[in-house]
Amino acid sequence: MENPGFGLMMTALGMGLVFGVLALLWGMLTLLTRFDRPEASSVNESVPADESASTATEQLTAEELAAIAVAVSFHATMLRREAAPAVRSYWPGSLLFASRWVAAGRARQNQSWQRRR
Amino acid sequence: METPESQLETLRRLRERALQGGGQERIAQQHARGKLTARERLGLLLDPGSFQEIGALATSITEDEGQRIPGDGTVTGFGKINGRRVAVFAQDFTVMGGSFSAVQANKICRMQDLAIESGIPIIGLNDSGGARIQEGVRSLAAYGEVFVRNVLASGVVPQISAILGPCAGGAVYSPALTDFVIMSESTGYMFLTGPDVIKAVSGRDISTQELGGAAVHCARSGVAHLSAPDDQAVIELIKRLLSYLPQNNNEDPPQIMPYDRADRQEPALNALVPADERQGYDIHTLIDLVFDYDSFLEIQPLFAQNAVVGFARLDGYAVGVVANQPAMMAGALDIDASDKIARFVRICDAFNIPVITFVDTPGFLPGIEQEYGGVIRHGAKIIYAYSEATVPKISVVLRKAIGGAYVAMSSKQLRCDLNFAWPSAQIAVMGAEGAVRILQRDELRAAADPGKLMEQFVAEYRRKFFNPYHAADLGQIDEVIEPAETRPRLIRALEILRTKVQQNPPRKHGLYPS
Numbered sequence: 001m002e003n004p005g006f007g008l009m010m011t012a013l014g015m016g017l018v019f020g021v022l023a024l025l026w027g028m029l030t031l032l033t034r035f036d037r038p039e040a041s042s043v044n045e046s047v048p049a050d051e052s053a054s055t056a057t058e059q060l061t062a063e064e065l066a067a068i069a070v071a072v073s074f075h076a077t078m079l080r081r082e083a084a085p086a087v088r089s090y091w092p093g094s095l096l097f098a099s100r101w102v103a104a105g106r107a108r109q110n111q112s113w114q115r116r117r
Numbered sequence: 118m119e120t121p122e123s124q125l126e127t128l129r130r131l132r133e134r135a136l137q138g139g140g141q142e143r144i145a146q147q148h149a150r151g152k153l154t155a156r157e158r159l160g161l162l163l164d165p166g167s168f169q170e171i172g173a174l175a176t177s178i179t180e181d182e183g184q185r186i187p188g189d190g191t192v193t194g195f196g197k198i199n200g201r202r203v204a205v206f207a208q209d210f211t212v213m214g215g216s217f218s219a220v221q222a223n224k225i226c227r228m229q230d231l232a233i234e235s236g237i238p239i240i241g242l243n244d245s246g247g248a249r250i251q252e253g254v255r256s257l258a259a260y261g262e263v264f265v266r267n268v269l270a271s272g273v274v275p276q277i278s279a280i281l282g283p284c285a286g287g288a289v290y291s292p293a294l295t296d297f298v299i300m301s302e303s304t305g306y307m308f309l310t311g312p313d314v315i316k317a318v319s320g321r322d323i324s325t326q327e328l329g330g331a332a333v334h335c336a337r338s339g340v341a342h343l344s345a346p347d348d349q350a351v352i353e354l355i356k357r358l359l360s361y362l363p364q365n366n367n368e369d370p371p372q373i374m375p376y377d378r379a380d381r382q383e384p385a386l387n388a389l390v391p392a393d394e395r396q397g398y399d400i401h402t403l404i405d406l407v408f409d410y411d412s413f414l415e416i417q418p419l420f421a422q423n424a425v426v427g428f429a430r431l432d433g434y435a436v437g438v439v440a441n442q443p444a445m446m447a448g449a450l451d452i453d454a455s456d457k458i459a460r461f462v463r464i465c466d467a468f469n470i471p472v473i474t475f476v477d478t479p480g481f482l483p484g485i486e487q488e489y490g491g492v493i494r495h496g497a498k499i500i501y502a503y504s505e506a507t508v509p510k511i512s513v514v515l516r517k518a519i520g521g522a523y524v525a526m527s528s529k530q531l532r533c534d535l536n537f538a539w540p541s542a543q544i545a546v547m548g549a550e551g552a553v554r555i556l557q558r559d560e561l562r563a564a565a566d567p568g569k570l571m572e573q574f575v576a577e578y579r580r581k582f583f584n585p586y587h588a589a590d591l592g593q594i595d596e597v598i599e600p601a602e603t604r605p606r607l608i609r610a611l612e613i614l615r616t617k618v619q620q621n622p623p624r625k626h627g628l629y630p631s
Contacts (some may be wrong), residue, residue, distance in 0.1 A: 077411065083360035083371040085200040089433060094369040096615065105618025106367050106469075109507060 135173040135187035139211030147211050152282060152304050153348045155192045155207035158242050161352045162205065163196035170194040172224040177213075178252070186212050189220040190245075193228045195237075198356055201364065201371075204232035207242035210282050214246035217288060221249075222259030229266035236365035238275040240355060243292060244282030260287045267294035272467035275362040279351050280305035280341070283325075289340075296464055297358060297416075298341040300331035301351050307334060307341075336419040339453060343416065357414060361428035361435040363468050370435035370470060377409040379432045379608045386600035390477075390516050390541045397443040400425050400475060403515070404438060407604045413438065416461060421453035426461040428470070432608045434615075437465035440475035441526070443516070450522050451482040452495040459498035466506035471611055474512040474527040479548065480520045496525060497630040503531040505627060509614035511607060514538040514585065514594065520547055529593050534617065535610050537603075538585035538594045545582040549575045552582075 060068075079087050096102045119127075136156065138144065144154055153161070159168055171194045176185040190212035195204055206225045208215040225241070232239040248256040270276055271294065278292035280300040284307040292298045292307070300307070308329035315323055327333070334341035343358070345351045363370045383406040389398055404413050408429035415427035423446040429438050439458055441448030450458075465472045481487070481496055503510065503525070511534060512527040523544055527533045538544070546552065553574040554561070564570040581587065588594040598606050 080373060080376065081360065081411070082199050082356045083373050087373045087376075089372045089374050091200075094372040094434070096369050099616055102616050102618060105620070108620050109618065110366065111623075 131174050131187050138188065138209045139186070139213070143211035150304060151347065152210070152244065154211060155209035155242065155244070158281065158348055158352060159192060159194075159196070159205060159207050161349060162240070162242075162355065163198060163203075164200065167197035168194055168205075169196065172227065175220050175224055177218055177220055177249075178255070184213065188212065189218055189224070190215050191221045191224055193224040195231075198240075198359055201359070202235070202237045203359075204228045204235075204237055204239045205242070206239075208245040208282075210244045210246070213249065215244050215282070216246050216249040217256055217259060218249040218252055219255045219259045222256075222262050226262050226266055229263070229270055232274055233266070233270050236274060236367065238277065238359060238362065238364065239270065240277045240279070240359075241291070241295070242279045242281055243284045243288070245288055246283055247286045247288055257287065260290070263291050264294060267291055271296070272366060274365045275359070275468065277355055277358060279355060280307055280331075281348050281351060285309070285311055285329075293340060297343070298334070299343045299345065299351050299354050299358070300334060300341045301348055302331040302344050302346050304348070305344075305351075306330050332419075335417070339417060339420040339456065343418075358428075361414065361430075361470070363470075366467055366469065368469070370468070372435075373430065373433045375409075375433040377412075377432075380605050382601045383407070383604065384601045386603060389600060390539065394516065394543070397445075397447060399444045400440045400442050400448075400477070403475060403603075404429065404440065407607065408436075408438070409433070417457055421451070421457045423448055423451065424454035424458050426457055431473075431604075431611060434611065435470055436611070437461060437470045437472045438475070439472060439527070441478040443477045446482065448478040448517070449480060449482040450478055450496060450499070450525070451487055452490050452492050455492070455495040455499050459495075459502040462499070462502035462506055466502070466508050469508055471509035471511070471614065472503075472506065472527070473607060474510070474533075476512060476514045476518045476523070476526045477516040478519070478522045478526060479517050480522040494630045496521070499525040500531065501627070501629055503527050503533070505621065506532070507617075507619040507621065509534055509611060509617045511535045511610050511614070512537065513598075513603060513607075514542040514544060514588075515600075516541050516543060518542065518544045520545075532619070534614055535596075536594050537596055537598050537606060538588065539600050539603075540585065540597060541600075542585035542588070542594070542597075543583040544585060544588040544593065545578075549578045549583065553578055 078084075085091070138154060138156070147154055170192065172188070173192075174187045175189055176187055177189045188209065190209050191206055192209060193204075193206040195202065197203065206228050208217075208221075229239060248260070250256070252259075267276065275297075276295035277297045277299065278295045280292060280298060282301075282304055284292060284305070286309060289307045289309060306325045306329040308325075310318075312323050312325060312328055315321055315328065331341060331344035335344045343354055345354050360373075361370050386403065386406055389403060391398060401413075404425070404427075408431055412430035413427055414429070415425065417426065423442050425438070425440045425442050427438050429436055439461060441450070462472055464470075481492055510527055510532065514523075514536070516539070518526065524530065527536075529536050550571075553571060556578075557570075557574045561567045561570055561574075585594050585597045589597055596606075
């Protein structure tokens with residue numbers, strides 16, 4: 001506490017440096033965010049695409065839509081009935097093979113039936 | 118000296134020849150019969166682009182160049198069904214009627230050996246006129262080579278046979294040795310001796326379909342497990358059936374993402390069992406409500422309909438379902454039902470599929486024909502199968518569980534892991550009237566009004582024994598549950614039992630009652 005003026009000066013310098021760097025980072029991030037925004041033209045282009053898609057759906061008759069719905073539903077049922085990869089929880093069967101208890105137990109179960117080579 | 122280009126040209130020419138099978142004319146004839154060719158069938162069965170053919174250039178052992186067709190009447194190889202590896206063979210009827218030759222046997226045996234070593238299912242599409250007579254005993258020996266591999270693969274990898282055309286004589290034993298036989302209703306038939314021989318021996322005229330069609334083998338003989346109208350439908354059934362089976366006896370069947378609520382309760386089940394015990398009900402109603410929606414695939418639906426067996430899913434896991442059918446013969450067990458249940462339980466045990474049993478049977482079917490037919494040894498098969506099985510076993514007694522049938526149908530003493538019962542369960546040594554006639558014989562004889570006394574004794578017997586609580590007292594029933602909560606109870610029980618392992622004493626093999 002012999003030279004309070006020097007202490008104050010060092011504090012001001014230190015804080016100034018920290019806040020200066022933070023301000024610089026803020027400026028850089030703002031600049032990057034501005035560059036990263038999608039171009040106005042591409043945003044405008046996507047609007048007609050959506051509209052055209054909805055127009056295409058509207059062009060379908062009720063029977064066609066019903067047929068598509070039935071086909072999609074049937075496809076989902078077939079996937080489920082055949083345990084297709086898309087509806088399977090694990091590959092290839094279950095996670096039981098990861099259980100050492102089960103693996104060792106099954107090895108013992110089968111041992112008495114294995115032929116000797 | 119052949120240049121590399123000409124060598125490649127030769128190979129490509131031979132491959133092209135193999136792809137043509139018996140030629141365009143024969144292929145057209147095959148289509149005219151309503152059948153697909155071997156390659157078309159494999160195209161439907163396997164994932165696109167997954168087929169890897171083996172032995173496409175093997176030709177017949179004959180001096181006749183005209184009969185040396187690459188592939189020799191069978192297409193063999195590996196492929197994938199819904200991403201799962203399988204070994205396949207398809208007999209090609211367009212090549213010499215698909216007749217079975219030594220070369221064909223070599224190709225099939227190679228697939229069987231590789232399937233056993235790789236631990237992958239083997240699927241055979243049968244469409245053959247029988248043994249190739251020109252090859253004599255070589256053709257017969259070839260059958261033996263296939264049969265022995267069928268037996269060695271049994272219980273190791275799933276084996277599925279599709280009968281899409283003729284399958285006659287010695288050829289029938291290979292499908293019969295496999296785990297599942299699926300027949301085409303329009304074109305498939307199997308028999309040991311054909312209509313001509315039957316006509317010569319017995320003088321009786323009979324068509325091939327009447328003698329060995331799908332209707333006969335699915336409903337009467339029990340040789341076939343499933344049938345479908347045509348080739349395409351049979352192939353769809355194979356894919357569905359395979360979804361419940363593991364790749365081999367060390368793995369588990371595919372588990373699918375649960376799509377039906379595990380805690381779903383079904384109040385309708387509380388009213389399923391009629392108050393009148395002589396009244397039947399359809400067990401399919403229970404199966405549809407308890408298991409995951411639309412997941413039940415019934416096996417042998419037309420054979421021994423007094424018992425229902427099949428695969429289903431519980432919370433996405435494959436399970437085997439065994440049930441008595443009270444709507445048919447009151448659910449009594451007879452010779453055929455015993456065989457059906459026993460075989461199914463053994464299949465589930467071999468392939469690590471838990472077995473869930475629903476019991477409602479008044480016992481084994483009484484009758485002279487049944488006794489002469491050996492109902493004792495056939496019934497013993499159920500006991501053997503349940504006792505031997507080491508997979509998780511859960512039973513639910515719905516109503517009647519009387520006498521020996523109670524013991525046989527996955528009772529506690531047959532190493533069943535969890536025995537549930539509905540409040541409507543009746544577990545007793547024998548029916549009330551019969552028991553009273555034996556137990557109260559003297560009192561009834563001495564009574565002034567035996568009819569009234571009989572009624573009293575029957576009512577007393579029912580009160581004492583026709584409920585699940587007496588069995589629960591003795592530990593024969595682990596828990597009496599509300600019918601509505603059957604599904605969540607089973608799911609929670611299976612969750613615990615999923616890692617169950619149990620070992621049988623070392624032995625060469627058991628002596629299964631046959």
